Amino acid sequence: MTSARAQTPLVGVDLVRVQDVADAIETFGTRYLDRVFTAAEQADSTGEPRVRAERLAARFAAKEAALKVLRPTGARPPWTSIEVVRHESGACDLRLTGTAAELASAGGITALAVSLTHEHDQAAAAVVGLVGGASDPDILHGDLRRAASGAVPAPAWKEHP
């Protein structure tokens, strides 16, 4: 049994022009999409080209906002190692894999929450990470898994970000 420990919040936000994403899709196509977004993110971001670009722009903003929480000192983790997971309710969570997950673990981040929004030509995301509260690596990884699974839900501002 572990005692409660103080947790320190970390916050990251990012803003992306939707047209920039639309242009990148038009210019680089699949190579851009596969380099930046996971297959699940692409599947969650279907729709008319403009709507698709809005949803992907919000997800790109989430990845950059997450980076501001993870605070890498060297190489940044690949974009696809930070994934926005959308639940049926519309709420979104972050799933970290590979070097992004390692950064979170090394930084003592025990939970993450994300919120996305987009309107007209702008998409934005905010990510909150909690540091501390679990010193046992098994507990820490368990907390991260629960966060990734949606047990630490983030409120959704829209039905389908």
Place this chain on the structure above:
Amino acid sequence: MSDTATIVRTVLEEHGRLAVPVDGLQNESDLYAAGLTSHASVNVMLALEDAFDLEFPERLLKKATFSSLGSIVEAIDEIRVDA
């Protein structure tokens, strides 16, 4: 100016969406201060990969790599040596 630097300038002009003309930038000028966004840096990276027929490895995916014309040229030279 090297051929590599010339091509990098062209790529930045076409994909960097900078707030200032690339012609006015020095090799050590801060590209982020010149308006390079994180998303535009992805476009620049992909365009450089097309232009030089290479792929940026994960270890070079850091903010510093795209911070100046000079740092981009250094990264390309490094990738070529490793190839």
